[in-house]
Amino acid sequence: MFSNFAFxxxxxxxxxxxxxxxxxxxxxxxxxxxxxxxDIGVGSLIIVAIIAIFMGAVAAVQFAYQLDGQLVPSYYIxxxxxxxxxxxxxxxxxxxxxxxxxxxxxxxxxxxxRQKEHIDAMEIMGVNTAAFLILPKIIAAMVMxxxxxxxxxxxxxxxxxxxxxxxxxxxxxxxxxxxQSFFVPYNVFIMFVKAFIFAFLLTTISCYKGYYVEGGSVExxxxxxxxxxxxxxxxxxADFLIAVVLTG
Amino acid sequence: xxxxxxxxxxxxxxxxxxxxxxxxxxxxxxLIIGLSGAGKTVMLKLLVGLMKQTSGTxxxxxxxxxxxxxxxxxxxxxxxxxxxxxxxxxxxxxxEENILFPLELFTRKTKAEMLDRVNYVLERVNxxxxxxxxxxxxxxxxxxxxxxxxxxVLEPKYLFCDEPNSGLDPKTSMVIxxxxxxxxxxxxxxxxxxxxxxxxxxxxxxxxxxxHHGTLVWRGNKSEVLTSNNEFLDNFIFASxxxxxxxxxxxxxS
Numbered sequence: 001m002f003s004n005f006a007f008x009x010x011x012x013x014x015x016x017x018x019x020x021x022x023x024x025x026x027x028x029x030x031x032x033x034x035x036x037x038x039d040i041g042v043g044s045l046i047i048v049a050i051i052a053i054f055m056g057a058v059a060a061v062q063f064a065y066q067l068d069g070q071l072v073p074s075y076y077i078x079x080x081x082x083x084x085x086x087x088x089x090x091x092x093x094x095x096x097x098x099x100x101x102x103x104x105x106x107x108x109x110x111x112x113x114r115q116k117e118h119i120d121a122m123e124i125m126g127v128n129t130a131a132f133l134i135l136p137k138i139i140a141a142m143v144m145x146x147x148x149x150x151x152x153x154x155x156x157x158x159x160x161x162x163x164x165x166x167x168x169x170x171x172x173x174x175x176x177x178x179x180q181s182f183f184v185p186y187n188v189f190i191m192f193v194k195a196f197i198f199a200f201l202l203t204t205i206s207c208y209k210g211y212y213v214e215g216g217s218v219e220x221x222x223x224x225x226x227x228x229x230x231x232x233x234x235x236x237x238a239d240f241l242i243a244v245v246l247t248g
Numbered sequence: 249x250x251x252x253x254x255x256x257x258x259x260x261x262x263x264x265x266x267x268x269x270x271x272x273x274x275x276x277x278x279l280i281i282g283l284s285g286a287g288k289t290v291m292l293k294l295l296v297g298l299m300k301q302t303s304g305t306x307x308x309x310x311x312x313x314x315x316x317x318x319x320x321x322x323x324x325x326x327x328x329x330x331x332x333x334x335x336x337x338x339x340x341x342x343x344e345e346n347i348l349f350p351l352e353l354f355t356r357k358t359k360a361e362m363l364d365r366v367n368y369v370l371e372r373v374n375x376x377x378x379x380x381x382x383x384x385x386x387x388x389x390x391x392x393x394x395x396x397x398x399x400x401v402l403e404p405k406y407l408f409c410d411e412p413n414s415g416l417d418p419k420t421s422m423v424i425x426x427x428x429x430x431x432x433x434x435x436x437x438x439x440x441x442x443x444x445x446x447x448x449x450x451x452x453x454x455x456x457x458x459x460h461h462g463t464l465v466w467r468g469n470k471s472e473v474l475t476s477n478n479e480f481l482d483n484f485i486f487a488s489x490x491x492x493x494x495x496x497x498x499x500x501x502s
Contacts, residue, residue: 024353121336124296124408125350126325 012208018130019138019207029136036140040102041148047101048094048148049155055089056081056156057163064169074170078160078178085156086187092239094152095198098145099231103206106137107227110210111220119211134207138200145199146192153191190246197238202231249274250295250406250438255304257290264290266462267304274405275436277429277452279443282459283484289410291459292442296330296408297321308406326354329399331428333411335391337383337398343370344379347398354402369397373427389420393427400431406438407431413445421445425452446485449473458484474498 023029060081067076110133113119122129157179165172209227213220250272257265265287272278272295280288293299295306297313306313308324316324337346344366351362370376373393383391392412399407409428413421425445429452432439441448449456453470458481465480473485474495486492495501 028352116339117332117334117336118338120298121330121332123298124325124328124330125353125402126322126328127353128322 008208011212012204015130015134015208015211016204018128019134019204021128021131023131023135024127029132032132033136033139036136037144039105040098040137040140041144044098044101044144044148045151047097048152051093051097052085052090052152052155053159053162055093055152056085056159056161059084059089059156060160060163060175061169064164073174075174075178075181077164077170078157078175079181080178081160082157082179082183083187085153085160086191088239090153090156091149091191091194091198092235094149095145095195095202095235096232098148098199099202099206099235100228102141103202103227103231104224106203106206107210107213107224108220110134110207111213111223112210114211114213115216115220130211133211134204137207138203141199141203142196145202146195149191149195190242193246194239194242197242198235201234201238205231205234249309250440251307252295253305253307255291255294255306256302257287257294257299258302264462265294265301268459268462268464270457270464270467271455272438272440273455274438275433276439276454277432278438278440278455278457279449279453280440280457280459281443281449281484285461286459287462288442288459292408292410292440295440296328297325326350326402327405329402329404329407331392331395331399331407331409331412333414335383335395337391337394339383341382342379343375343381343383343386343394343397346383346394347401350398350402365401366397369401372400372431373397388415389417389423392416392420392424396424396427396431400435403435404437407440409439409441409443411442411444413443413448418447421447422451428452446491449485460484 060077063077063080064074067074110119113133119129119133122132161172161175164170165175206227209223209230213223252268252270252272255265255268256263268291280291282288290299294301300314311324313321313324337343338349341349344363347366347369348362351357351365355362357365366379367376370378373396375390375393375397378386378390378394383394386394407428412424412428416424425448428439428441431437441452443449450470450473453473456466456468456470456473457464458466458478460480466476466478468476473481476482486495
């Protein structure tokens with residue numbers, strides 16, 4: 001088991017080394033990066049927005065339920081929803097979802113190219129395929145995913161507002177007071193650190209799984225699934241480590 | 249010219265190529281033929297550098313292919329074109345974009361110059377006007393021709409074709425063979441073709457290499473095929489009774 005891990009980890013690092021080597025033609029890479037930014041960013045906007053709004057709404061409703069009849073002031077709901085969204089739910093849940101949507105798509109796209117000999121064709125032309133196929137995806141993900149996470153945090157807070165203010169669980173002023181209370185800008189820094197690291201993990205792992213796929217459609221499906229599972233596990237592990245390092 | 253000197257390739261304990269020594273000549277259609285499992289695909293992958301041989305040398309003219317640095321290898325690869333069995337065209341790109349791809353990556357031409365070159369190679373493979381079509385919108389034979397156009401767009405010195413006739417009807421196969429042959433002769437390219445197609449062997453086989461269980465068992469040209477008494481060649485090319493009768497009739501044997 002350890003030798004298997006060492007083999008994959010070594011090959012993963014080697015692939016990253018190739019991916020970060022000098023591009024042949026910046027213009028082509030730039031075009032591909034823009035295309036990936038559109039795929040990852042614009043393409044994930046709706047699913048991220050829906051999940052974020054419900055995430056905030058559920059958090060607000062449940063905290064309102066738990067705080068009901070307690071001595072804790074009701075404006076705390078706004079405060080809790082805000083910090084929960086910024087520190088944890090927006091970066092982690094958004095990236096877990098993106099590992100499923102974007103990660104599996106990357107693994108399938110690159111794996112399909114491997115199976116249809118597209119990667120061989122590029123290699124023979126002299127293209128650094130690791131750089132050409134992976135670097136634009138990493139750059140695009142590391143630009144777009146933190147933006148999606150920031151958007152998700154904002155929408156989660158709005159979702160929470162809608163869920164407790166419209167049914168008059170608490171007044172609008174109380175929720176807004178909660179949002180304005182005890183704000184720690186450092187938490188936003190933690191959110192972006194998480195978003196960058198999770199984006200890097202889900203992109204590189206998914207590309208790795210796709211790049212080295214062997215066999216037919218069954219193996220391609222398995223590689224796509226493994227990309228999501230491994231990305232999710234590593235995102236959760238990284239989430240814990242970041243929490244320990246940055247807030248411990 | 250490409251020269252192989254005692255090239256061996258093993259996968260674990262299995263030796264797939266057992267010391268191949270041969271030459272692929274410039275300006276000729278060099279064929280690698282043999283039964284399934286003979287080692288043809290492995291040979292072709294070694295020649296283009298998609299695999300590395302276990303031992304032996306592969307020389308591109310006077311250059312040892314495996315001694316090159318990454319930069320040198322990249323430079324050499326710009327002189328190499330390859331037609332894949334499944335054409336390997338990028339599905340999301342049009343015919344024009346497929347052919348532009350290597351031009352945009354490796355040349356400093358203007359857009360107009362690149363488009364001129366694309367149109368020239370499309371004309372060369374008789375596909376004028378197919379620029380804006382996607383690979384899925386053209387037939388298998390046309391895809392092969394686009395594959396050839398992309399392979400020759402950088403004016404390669406070496407052209408490799410993996411089963412160029414697979415999945416094609418006999419008439420389209422002949423068109424592809426004639427195209428590869430004329431491009432080879434006109435541009436003095438060293439062309440290496442991996443094929444099962446007997447018509448290709450008899451029509452364009454300037455230098456035929458027959459592999460059997462990883463060993464080179466016969467080398468000659470198309471005119472020597474009919475008269476050779478090589479047992480492996482007989483078993484491969486004239487495997488069917490119909491072809492045996494045909495050969496006997498051609499040679500006036502009873």
